[in-house]
Each structure stands twice: as C-alpha cells, then as structure tokens.
Amino acid sequence: MRAKYVMSEVFLGLWRNISMTVAMIITMAVSLTMLGAGLLLYNQVDVIEEYYQTNLEVVIYLDRDVTEEVTAQIESDLKSNQYVAQVEYESQDKAWERFQETFKESEELVATVNPEVLPAAFRVKMKDINDADALIGEFVDREGVYQATNQKDILQQVFDILGGAQRLTLIVALVQGVAALMLVANTIQVAAYSRRREVAIMKLVGAPNWFVQAPFVMEAVFAGVIGALFAFGTLIAAKVFVIDGQFSDLFNLMPPVEWNSVLLLLPILAGISAVISAVTAWITLRFNIKV
Known part of the structure; x- marks a missing residue:
C-alpha cells in the first residue's frame, strides 16, 4: 500500500x-x-x-642510387639488431603500390607523383616501439640511408x-x-x-x-x-x-x-x-x- x-x-x-x-x-x-x-x-x-603501438614501424628510407651490397648489409644489420622484431624490404615498385593504395581517394595527388621519386625502404617492426630512437640513432647516418622516421612521432x-x-x-x-x-x-x-x-x-x-x-x-x-x-x-x-x-x-x-x-x-x-x-x-x- x-x-x-x-x-x-x-x-x-x-x-x-x-x-x-x-x-x-x-x-x-x-x-x-x-x-x-x-x-x-x-x-x-x-x-x-x-x-x-603494436603496428607502428620505423621506416628507413634508402638513397635512390644505393648499391645492392650496401642494401644487403643494412638489411643484415637490421635483422641482427637487438631492438628489431621483423624487417621487410620495400622496393620502389612496392612503395608506389602502397602510395596508390593509401591515396586512392585522391586521384589528382596520385597523378602528380612520379613513381621514381619514391625511395626504397626497410619497414622495421620493433620489439618495443619506445626503442625506436635508439635504432634510428644507429642507422640514420649510415651510408645509403636517406632518412629514418619513427611513425610514433608522426602520430x-x-x-x-x-x-x-x-x-x-x-x-x-x-x-x-x-x-x-x-x-x-x-x-x-x-x-x-x-x-x-x-x-x-x-x-x-x-x-x-x-x-x-x-x-x-x-x-x-x-x-x-x-x-x-x-x-x-x-x-x-x-x-x-x-x-x-x-x-x-x-x-x-x-x-x-x-x-x-x-x-x-x-x-x-x-x-x-x-x-x-x-x-x-x-x-x-x-x-x-x-x-
């Protein structure tokens, strides 16, 4: 009640x-x-x-005129590095394909880019992305390396x-x-x-x-x-x-x-x-x- x-x-x-x-x-x-x-x-x-954090990479861009010997040496050193979990080599052709896929909605931008200006690169998966700066410090001044970037800094x-x-x-x-x-x-x-x-x-x-x-x-x-x-x-x-x-x-x-x-x-x-x-x-x- x-x-x-x-x-x-x-x-x-x-x-x-x-x-x-x-x-x-x-x-x-x-x-x-x-x-x-x-x-x-x-x-x-x-x-x-x-x-x-689990998908970020360190990207090491190579000079366009880098030799195969230098490329192979950089790859070998990356694979043996204590901070690295996985290394993937990306040729100019693959870089162009990635660029087209990333900017497929912007056809005008894709049309203005020459595939030859995209450098080959090594895409490096880190064991811990917080060690990226240490890895970049080891490779940024190496022969054949144009630039090294940490995707974490970009994001x-x-x-x-x-x-x-x-x-x-x-x-x-x-x-x-x-x-x-x-x-x-x-x-x-x-x-x-x-x-x-x-x-x-x-x-x-x-x-x-x-x-x-x-x-x-x-x-x-x-x-x-x-x-x-x-x-x-x-x-x-x-x-x-x-x-x-x-x-x-x-x-x-x-x-x-x-x-x-x-x-x-x-x-x-x-x-x-x-x-x-x-x-x-x-x-x-x-x-x-x-x-």
Whole structure:
C-alpha cells in the first residue's frame, strides 16, 4: 500500500510540474550524452593507442642510387639488431603500390607523383616501439640511408588532439552536470513547496521523514533515468548513423568502436543519473525544505 502511494505521488508530482520535469530530463539527457561521449572517447583513445603501438614501424628510407651490397648489409644489420622484431624490404615498385593504395581517394595527388621519386625502404617492426630512437640513432647516418622516421612521432600529434578532445568533452559534461544538478534541486524545491500542505498534514499524523521525502526523491530519480535513456539513445544513433554510417570511411582509419563499449554505457549512465539525482534531492530536502 505504501509503495503504491509513493509511486502515485511520484507520477502526480511529475505531472504537476511537467514543464520543469521536461526541462530537467532534457538537461540531464544533454549532460549524460556528453558524459557518455567522453567516456566512449576516453576508452577509444586507449584502444587506438594500443592498436597503433603494436603496428607502428620505423621506416628507413634508402638513397635512390644505393648499391645492392650496401642494401644487403643494412638489411643484415637490421635483422641482427637487438631492438628489431621483423624487417621487410620495400622496393620502389612496392612503395608506389602502397602510395596508390593509401591515396586512392585522391586521384589528382596520385597523378602528380612520379613513381621514381619514391625511395626504397626497410619497414622495421620493433620489439618495443619506445626503442625506436635508439635504432634510428644507429642507422640514420649510415651510408645509403636517406632518412629514418619513427611513425610514433608522426602520430603523437593525433594522440595529443584526441587527448584534448577527451578532456574537453569531460569538462563540458561536468559543466552540464552541474547545471542538471541545480535544476534537479530547484525542481524538488518547487515540488515540495507546491505540496507543503500535504506534507504538513502527513507530518501531523506521524508520517516518518523517509516516507514524506520518498516521492520527491523518486521523482528526481525517475527524471534522471529517463534522461539517461535519451542520452543512451543519442549515443546509439551516433554509432549507427555517424560512426558506422555517413563518416564510416573516416573511422575506418581507426579501430572500430565496439558495440560492447556502447551498450556498457546504459547501466553506467542510468546508475550515475539515479544516484546523483537521489542524493541531490535528499540533500535539498534535508537542508532547504522543512519536512
């Protein structure tokens, strides 16, 4: 009977303050969407770094007029080097094929490049990519070597940009979260004030504080969970229509965003919204409303 009464009061309270309830749900949905995107990006950055850390190479480009003897000696020294896991020789023809495959969407760029300007190279898999600088130091000044590059250095800027986006998303989510909490607190105050006579009567007949406060707390929790569902739906739509849809070619350059990571956000967002809404409502009632 008590549970039935509490639930009826919850839905009645939500309907009485429908405009503020909708505003609270929308604000919560926006903040949770940003939080979910931030968590997803945070996890994806780690996945991307791990993926590229295991696939990064040191590329040692050779002079175009390098002799076969010098090439063979460099290859032998690379294979016997303590830092090297695997060595692959890439001729000019293979370099041209790789270039065409990499830039197949930019036909004009491919047309402007002469295959003969692409040097042969050794693509070196490292046992530990962090030892790349040591290997480069040993070979960069060798006869027949034109240039040695560490792909990690090239991609570090990308990692820095992703890390910045990661932090920015979480900061925006935090700001939105504060706004959502303030709106929750304000909504609970208005709801309690609009039902002050009912509350006073309940107190007079001896109703315990938890029973008086329960409908207000449940209202906040209900609105928070609904906001979490909307946020989760937005993230699902982003996965289907953006990541796997319109911009799929762009995201194909990176490890895919797994569905498990997206689906895991539902209990996380719902749990966070429920707990924060409940705590905010209880604190508001405890310290601001005399019930």
